[in-house]
Amino acid sequence: xxxxxxxxxxxxxxxxxxxxxxxxxxxxxxxxxxxxxxxxxxxxxxxxxxxxxxxxxxxxxxxxxxxxxxxxxxxxxxxxxxxxxxxxxxxxxxxxxxxxxxxxxxxxxxxxxxxxxxxxxxxxxxxxxxxxxxxxxxxxxxxxxxxxxxxxxxxxxxxxxxxxxxxxxxxxxxxxxxxxxxxxxxxxxxxxxxxxxxxxxxxxxxxxxxxxxxxxxxxxxxxxxx
Amino acid sequence: xxxxxxxxxxxxxxxxxxxxxxxxxxxxxxxxxxxxxxxxxxxxxxxxxxxxxxxxxxxxxxxxxxxxxxxxxxxxxxxxxxxxxxxxxxxxxxxxxxxxxxxxxxxxxxxxxxxxxxxxxxxxxxxxxxxxxxxxxxxxxxxxxxxxxxxxxxxxxxxxxxxxxxxxxxxxxxxxxxxxxxxxxxxxxxxxxxxxxxxxxxxxxxxxxxxxxxxxxxxxxxxxxx
DNA sequence: TAACTGTGTTATGTCGACAATGTAGGGGCT
DNA sequence: AGCCCCTACATTGTCGACATAACACAGTTA
Numbered sequence: 001x002x003x004x005x006x007x008x009x010x011x012x013x014x015x016x017x018x019x020x021x022x023x024x025x026x027x028x029x030x031x032x033x034x035x036x037x038x039x040x041x042x043x044x045x046x047x048x049x050x051x052x053x054x055x056x057x058x059x060x061x062x063x064x065x066x067x068x069x070x071x072x073x074x075x076x077x078x079x080x081x082x083x084x085x086x087x088x089x090x091x092x093x094x095x096x097x098x099x100x101x102x103x104x105x106x107x108x109x110x111x112x113x114x115x116x117x118x119x120x121x122x123x124x125x126x127x128x129x130x131x132x133x134x135x136x137x138x139x140x141x142x143x144x145x146x147x148x149x150x151x152x153x154x155x156x157x158x159x160x161x162x163x164x165x166x167x168x169x170x171x172x173x174x175x176x177x178x179x180x181x182x183x184x185x186x187x188x189x190x191x192x193x194x195x196x197x198x199x200x201x202x203x204x205x206x207x208x209x210x211x212x213x214x215x216x217x218x219x220x221x222x223x224x225x226x
Numbered sequence: 227x228x229x230x231x232x233x234x235x236x237x238x239x240x241x242x243x244x245x246x247x248x249x250x251x252x253x254x255x256x257x258x259x260x261x262x263x264x265x266x267x268x269x270x271x272x273x274x275x276x277x278x279x280x281x282x283x284x285x286x287x288x289x290x291x292x293x294x295x296x297x298x299x300x301x302x303x304x305x306x307x308x309x310x311x312x313x314x315x316x317x318x319x320x321x322x323x324x325x326x327x328x329x330x331x332x333x334x335x336x337x338x339x340x341x342x343x344x345x346x347x348x349x350x351x352x353x354x355x356x357x358x359x360x361x362x363x364x365x366x367x368x369x370x371x372x373x374x375x376x377x378x379x380x381x382x383x384x385x386x387x388x389x390x391x392x393x394x395x396x397x398x399x400x401x402x403x404x405x406x407x408x409x410x411x412x413x414x415x416x417x418x419x420x421x422x423x424x425x426x427x428x429x430x431x432x433x434x435x436x437x438x439x440x441x442x443x444x445x446x447x448x449x450x451x452x
Numbered sequence: 453t454a455a456c457t458g459t460g461t462t463a464t465g466t467c468g469a470c471a472a473t474g475t476a477g478g479g480g481c482t
Numbered sequence: 483a484g485c486c487c488c489t490a491c492a493t494t495g496t497c498g499a500c501a502t503a504a505c506a507c508a509g510t511t512a
Binding site: 009010013048051052055056058059061067068080083084086087090091093094098147148149150152153157158161 | 235236239274277278281282284285287293294306309310312313316317319320324373374375376378379383384387
């Protein structure tokens with residue numbers, strides 16, 4: 001019913017999750033250098049563990065590394081965020097289409113349960129849960145596509161980047177109310193096994209998000225966007 | 227004019243390229259276990275280097291790894307290849323659309339030059355170059371999209387997997403003649419800045435490939451497809 | 453004064469050894 | 483005989499130390 005919790009078996013995995021959290025949530029700022037020695041002492045592990053963790057961060061495209069120079073958190077730009085949403089539009093559009101084809105009845109039911117439960121929460125004014133709820137919704141649809149390559153690219157590689165952009169460019173929790181209706185319509189299209197409509201609505205949903213972001217970027221509220 | 231040659235600065239990078247080549251071209255078969263000690267002695271480097279190389283192979287989804295157990299080359303299935311082509315269709319379709327929008331005149335010219343030069347080669351019966359030529363064509367269009375996320379996913383993460391599938395499932399050098407015409411039409415659409423047409427033709431082009439592969443899979447020529 | 457070179461420092465890249473975990477095989481118990 | 487547990491081995495995970503490359507700064511020279 002809920003998102004599978006990633007459980008770390010090795011010390012490198014734990015460090016990776018910690019680092020990823022610190023980066024995505026902005027405690028390690030965009031563009032910052034990741035010194036292996038410093039991180040090793042901070043997390044109380046050896047440099048080998050840190051290097052392993054940094055390797056995995058590179059897989060997610062959260063950090064970049066130059067040989068013999070070091071690793072830095074990726075530099076964000078508003079253009080980069082727009083590009084990211086373009087790719088999301090194509091990929092999640094396909095995910096919605098495939099979800100309409102491949103989700104079983106149980107999964108469809110759970111998706112709709114999630115939405116109604118979510119709707120109740122928001123009516124009580126807990127827009128706090130919106131971020132997690134939004135992630136959960138999209139997550140389920142991607143999983144529902146049953147396409148492993150799609151799942152890999154989006155879940156492992158892209159969602160963390162999106163969250164990082166949103167946190168660091170200061171656009172947390174936008175578009176709560178309208179996004180709900182869009183989610184509901186998408187879920188309905190999937191329940192009706194209407195592949196075309198599901199894809200179209202999902203693409204439009206993400207396009208709206210992109211436009212919303214564009215507008216926010218035009219009126220920079222606190223800091224430059226590189 | 228040609229593909230940028232990846233030059234290895236560190237020992238780990240060299241080992242990574244070697245390993246990737248061995249895996250993609252089938253010398254290390256699908257499903258094989260990658261023993262760190264064995265590879266370390268074979269490539270005459272330390273285990274740390276091997277671990278670094280394996281990390282990068284995991285980034286490309288060419289190998290999988292379980293904690294405290296080890297790394298194995300990914301297991302291929304015909305279903306997985308089909309899924310891969312579904313994702314390619316969405317991504318490269320978008321790449322073609324963006325290429326039509328963002329490629330400059332020089333890049334468009336070079337793309338068309340490549341095709342005519344390529345066409346001449348094939349008329350001389352050198353269908354040998356088809357594989358490389360095909361890769362080159364798609365590569366340029368992806369680069370022409372100027373979308374860094376798209377470039378990352380496709381170039382670093384997906385094309386090697388596609389090559390691996392094609393080699394190991396025994397479908398090298400297919401559809402030479404018809405693919406040419408399709409390439410030409412796509413290049414023409416891009417030259418005319420017809421985004422819609424470019425995307426449609428590219429999607430169709432990849433769909434044809436997928437169908438072609440499906441047919442080959444129905445008549446398994448030499449070995450089971452898992 | 454400006455540019456270049458040499459050196460010293462600091463970081464990353466690489467290595468071999470030790471620790472911890474998973475696995476297979478043999479022995480004992482029911 | 484079949485199942486379980488325990489031991490021994492093999493493999494991966496982690497560590498600290500050394501090798502090597504990049505950077506900064508001072509000294510020299512035109």
